[in-house]
Structures are given as structure tokens and as C-alpha cells.
Amino acid sequence: MKILIVDDNPSNRKILRGALTRQHHTVLEAANGEAAIASFTTEPPDLVLMDIMMPGMDGRECATRIKALTGELYTPIIYVTALDANTALPTALAAGGDDYVTKPINFEVLNSKIAVHQRIRELHHELMDKNQQLTRHNLRLEREQELTSHFFDTALRQSYLDPKILRHHISSAAIFNGDMLLAERGPNGGMYLLVGDFTGHGLGAAIGTLPVAQLFFSMTKQGAWLGEIVRAINNALRAFLPRDMFLSACLFELSANGKLLTIWNGGMPASYLLNPATGKLRTLESQHVPLGILSDAEFDTATQVLEIVPGERLYQFTDGLYESTNSAGEMFGETRLPTLLENANNNLFDTILGDLQQYKSDGEQADDTTFVELICSAIPPPDKISEEKTDRKDSEQGMSFELLFRLAPTQLRAMDSVSPLVEQICATTPLTYHRSVIHTILAELYSNALEHGILNLPSTLKSSEEGFDEYYRLRNRRLENLNDAEISINIRFEPVAKSGLLHIGMQHTGTGFDVGSLGTIADAPYGRGLLIIQGLCQKLEFSADGTNATVIYNLANYNNL
Numbered sequence: 001m002k003i004l005i006v007d008d009n010p011s012n013r014k015i016l017r018g019a020l021t022r023q024h025h026t027v028l029e030a031a032n033g034e035a036a037i038a039s040f041t042t043e044p045p046d047l048v049l050m051d052i053m054m055p056g057m058d059g060r061e062c063a064t065r066i067k068a069l070t071g072e073l074y075t076p077i078i079y080v081t082a083l084d085a086n087t088a089l090p091t092a093l094a095a096g097g098d099d100y101v102t103k104p105i106n107f108e109v110l111n112s113k114i115a116v117h118q119r120i121r122e123l124h125h126e127l128m129d130k131n132q133q134l135t136r137h138n139l140r141l142e143r144e145q146e147l148t149s150h151f152f153d154t155a156l157r158q159s160y161l162d163p164k165i166l167r168h169h170i171s172s173a174a175i176f177n178g179d180m181l182l183a184e185r186g187p188n189g190g191m192y193l194l195v196g197d198f199t200g201h202g203l204g205a206a207i208g209t210l211p212v213a214q215l216f217f218s219m220t221k222q223g224a225w226l227g228e229i230v231r232a233i234n235n236a237l238r239a240f241l242p243r244d245m246f247l248s249a250c251l252f253e254l255s256a257n258g259k260l261l262t263i264w265n266g267g268m269p270a271s272y273l274l275n276p277a278t279g280k281l282r283t284l285e286s287q288h289v290p291l292g293i294l295s296d297a298e299f300d301t302a303t304q305v306l307e308i309v310p311g312e313r314l315y316q317f318t319d320g321l322y323e324s325t326n327s328a329g330e331m332f333g334e335t336r337l338p339t340l341l342e343n344a345n346n347n348l349f350d351t352i353l354g355d356l357q358q359y360k361s362d363g364e365q366a367d368d369t370t371f372v373e374l375i376c377s378a379i380p381p382p383d384k385i386s387e388e389k390t391d392r393k394d395s396e397q398g399m400s401f402e403l404l405f406r407l408a409p410t411q412l413r414a415m416d417s418v419s420p421l422v423e424q425i426c427a428t429t430p431l432t433y434h435r436s437v438i439h440t441i442l443a444e445l446y447s448n449a450l451e452h453g454i455l456n457l458p459s460t461l462k463s464s465e466e467g468f469d470e471y472y473r474l475r476n477r478r479l480e481n482l483n484d485a486e487i488s489i490n491i492r493f494e495p496v497a498k499s500g501l502l503h504i505g506m507q508h509t510g511t512g513f514d515v516g517s518l519g520t521i522a523d524a525p526y527g528r529g530l531l532i533i534q535g536l537c538q539k540l541e542f543s544a545d546g547t548n549a550t551v552i553y554n555l556a557n558y559n560n561l
Contacts, residue, residue, distance in 0.1 A: 004028045004045035006036040008054045019107050033057025048077045052092050063096035074124035076117035159183040167349045167373040179318050179370040180209050184220040187433040189256035192220040196249035197318040211236040225439035226253050226262050227301030234299050237292030246292040250316055258377040263304045266290045272315040274341050301416050312376045320369030326359050349373040398430050403491040409482045418443045444529035445506045445549050454485045454510035485509050499556040512545035
């Protein structure tokens with residue numbers, strides 16, 4: 001160690017120097033308090049041996065001054081004194097001394113005390129290093145918190161959160177939030193909504209919001225079909241995130257007239273669709289795995305398309321709601337929310353939120369919680385969307401074209417044969433802005449042609465949950481054995497007065513089906529696709545045996561969709 005000896009007696013200093021040098025210490029000397037302060041300032045020692053009784057500045061004052069100079073560093077001061085330990089030493093130690101040895105000096109005791117204080121000094125320095133590391137870590141953590149907050153707040157600020165259409169509540173379990181909520185208007189005036197829940201929390205989850213938000217906002221502004229959006233997000237997350245991270249998400253698209261709702265749910269709790277006027281409650285379970293897990297070839301973009309009674313309300317939440325606990329540690333659970341929804345009132349969102357807050361009380365919030373109410377009614381277009389649509393109608397009439405697609409068994413067995421067709425059909429304006437509607441029309445026509453016309457699957461199987469499973473087992477088995485079948489799709493676009501008509505003809509080589517038996521029962525869990533197409537299109541006709549379908553979609557109707 002580097003040791004400073006402070007003593008006005010040269011003989012005492014010489015004795016101490018000799019003893020310390022033999023112990024391989026480096027020795028500095030000062031004859032009085034003023035010299036000790038000067039030496040400490042120019043060459044700080046590791047330890048000070050201090051005489052108390054000195055002329056001028058005594059050891060007490062010198063110790064106080066030295067301690068003021070050391071700051072957070074631990075520089076021990078050991079008094080070397082002949083004073084009575086019971087009278088004068090307590091005040092000396094209170095002035096800044098850390099220990100003492102009495103004269104005449106027992107050098108074994110002195111060496112032991114030096115060794116103890118050397119170890120204390122080393123431990124103190126280790127603690128300071130760890131504190132500095134902790135400080136740097138806390139600074140990084142604060143920066144991460146700022147970045148996380150920035151990512152989520154930016155995404156939320158970009159969202160179209162009109163309280164007349166969408167009400168939401170977001171509560172974080174910690175500073176970091178793994179939930180996300182995105183909302184945007186489409187070019188046709190409809191509403192897109194994403195409610196998501198990343199695995200984990202923190203900067204990792206926040207970073208995941210970047211590609212998700214970018215894809216969501218860019219694709220919804222183009223009027224993309226919901227399946228296209230989830231496919232793009234899935235591929236981005238799979239390439240971007242580590243394998244132990246994924247995004248459970250539910251995406252919705254509500255048409256501008258509030259009559260058509262498209263849903264894709266991957267790993268989220270069930271959605272609830274409530275008709276407040278009748279009290280009817282529909283439960284819409286997740287049908288897919290979360291985003292960022294499956295490869296593109298395995299990924300399923302199939303959506304649910306529902307006809308909506310104006311005024312119905314959609315409720316979606318993350319699993320943090322179920323996992324909220326009361327003071328007794330009991331979870332909110334999966335049955336309370338449906339019960340609350342069935343007892344509907346005019347201010348249901350606040351009622352549910354109030355019940356949740358009351359239930360939690362002082363209980364611990366184990367996970368982030370997001371709760372959303374979407375009011376399914378006609379959506380008044382904002383001024384900016386109206387202006388965009390006016391400009392587009394005046395300048396993007398488009399040009400006529402005709403396309404013919406023939407799908408053989410290889411294409412019919414593909415998980416998603418419709419999306420690639422829609423991409424080609426809608427590659428140019430103004431059809432680009434109608435991709436979601438065109439996809440819905442083609443998907444419903446294709447499903448009827450394949451499942452009923454070629455595979456001869458009975459829709460009545462879908463009357464029960466077990467029947468649904470049997471229906472899709474039959475579908476997969478018959479598709480595997482399909483060798484000689486074809487679906488032909490003829491697309492013709494006809495520009496008309498700053499708008500246009502899209503003619504779709506679909507023909508299949510199967511035995512056909514009874515057209516009259518489909519789409520006649522609006523409340524049935526099957527056969528409602530044709531009713532949806534009728535609501536979207538200017539014309540829908542089938543041949544008598546159901547092998548040919550003809551549709552005319554009027555682009556001018558997008559204001560009413």
C-alpha cells in the first residue's frame with residue numbers, strides 16, 4: 001500500500017518508515033497537518049498513519065480535512081497515539097479517524113490493522129465498481145424505457161382512435177408493455193384494428209412493434225386484405241425476432257357501413273360480438289397460432305367474415321384481463337366477462353372496466369391488460385379520407401383488362417389459392433383500393449366451388465363443434481385424393497365513368513350443388529357466404545346446377561361498404 005505517515009517527531013517517522021518498508025509498503029511523510037494536506041492533494045495515499053498531538057493543525061482537524069478530500073473513496077486513517085483510549089480517542093475517532101494503535105507501537109498489531117483496512121478498502125472499491133456498473137445499467141434501463149415508451153406511444157399516436165367508434169383501455173404490469181393496439185382507416189373508409197400481445201415485455205417486445213406497426217399502417221392504407229397483412233407480419237416477425245418470441249394477435253376489418261366484419265385471430269382470447277338490442281352474444285374463438293412461429297408455407301391466412309347488425313359491439317382483450325387477481329390471489333377468470341356482457345347496458349365498456357378495477361383492488365397485476373370495444377356501425381369518413389377518395393376518383397379511372405385463371409388439383413390443394421390471384425387482379429388502380437372486398441368475394445365463391453361443387457361436402461356438418469372437425473377432416477382427405485378437377489376463373493374489368501365494374505365468372509368441373517340450399521339461413525353457422533357476396537355485389541347469379549357463378553362488383557359502391 002501507499003502509506004502517508006503524519007508525525008511532528010522525526011524519530012517516530014523513521015521507526016515507522018523502517019517497519020513499513022520491510023512490509024513492502026510505499027511510504028510518504030509529513031511533519032504536520034498542513035504538510036499532510038498538501039501531500040494528500042498531490043499524491044493521494046491508500047492509508048494514513050496520524051499522530052493526534054501536533055503543533056498547529058492537530059490530528060483531529062487534519063483527519064477531518066482529509067476525509068473531506070477523499071469523497072466516496074475509502075482512505076482509512078489510523079491514529080498512532082499515546083492518548084488515553086477512554087478519554088481523548090473517542091473525539092479523535094469522531095473527527096474522522098477509523099482506528100488507532102497506542103504508543104509504544106506493537107508492530108504485529110499495527111500490521112494486522114493495516115491488513116484489515118487494506119481488505120476493507122479493496123471491498124469498498126469493489127462495491128464502488130459494482131455501484132458504477134449498476135448506475136450505468138440503470139441509465140441504459142432508463143434509456144430502454146424511453147425507447148419502449150417512444151415505440152408504443154408512436155404506434156398509438158398513429159392509430160385512428162375515434163372514441164365514437166373505438167374505446168380502449170391499456171394497463172401495463174410494469175414499465176414495459178408487451179401489448180399493442182393499432183387502428184387505421186382504409187382507403188374505402190372502413191376500419192382496421194390490431195390487438196396484440198408479445199411474449200415477454202421490455203425492449204424486445206417494443207422492437208417487435210416496429211415491423212408490425214410499419215406493415216400494418218402501410219398495408220391498411222393500401223386497402224390490403226386482412227390475410228395479406230397477417231402473412232406479411234408473420235414473415236417479418238419470423239425473420240426478425242428470436243424463436244422464443246412471437247405475437248398473439250387478433251386483426252379486424254370493419255366495412256365503412258358497419259355491416260361486414262372480417263376477423264383473423266392467432267392465439268388471442270376469444271372475441272365477443274354483442275347485439276345490445278337483443279342481448280345475443282356471439283363468441284369467436286381463435287383459429288390460428290400466433291404470428292412469428294410458422295413458415296410461410298405452413299401459415300394459414302383464412303379469415304372469418306361475418307354479417308353485422310348495425311349497433312353490434314365487438315369486445316377484444318389480452319389475457320392479462322383473465323389473469324388479473326384480487327387481494328386473495330384469485331384470478332378474474334374466463335367466465336366473468338361473458339356474464340357481464342350478457343347483462344348488457346348502455347355503458348357496457350365502463351361497466352366492465354369498473355368491475356375489473358374493483359376486482360383487482362389491491363391485487364397484483366401479473367400481465368399487461370388491453371381491453372377494446374369496437375362499435376360496429378356506419379363510420380363517418382374523416383375529411384382527409386374524403387379528400388383522398390375524391391382525388392382518386394377523379395384521376396384513377398383505370399383501364400379495361402381480362403384475365404383467365406385455371407386451377408388444377410395441385411393449386412386446389414394449396415392452403416391459400418385465392419391470395420395470389422387477388423394480387424394479380426388488384427395490381428393496378430383503382431382495384432388496388434378494393435383488395436379486401438375483392439378477396440372476400442373470390443374467397444367465398446372459391447370455397448363454395450371447391451367444397452360443395454367438387455368435394456361435395458355437406459354444410460350441415462357445421463351445425464356443431466364436432467361437425468366442424470369432421471367437415472375439415474373430410475375436406476383434407478378428399479383433397480388428398482383429388483386427381484381430376486379444375487376451377488376456372490374469368491376476371492374482366494370495365495371502366496365506367498370514373499369508376500368501374502368488375503365481372504367475375506367462376507366455373508368448376510364438379511357435380512355442382514343445390515344453390516337454393518345455401519345462404520338462406522342468416523343465423524346458421526354455415527351457408528352465409530353467399531349472403532355476404534349478395535351484400536357486396538351488384539349481381540350474383542348461379543347456373544341451375546351450381547357449376548357456374550357470375551358476379552358483378554361495382555367499384556362505385558365502395559362508399560357504402
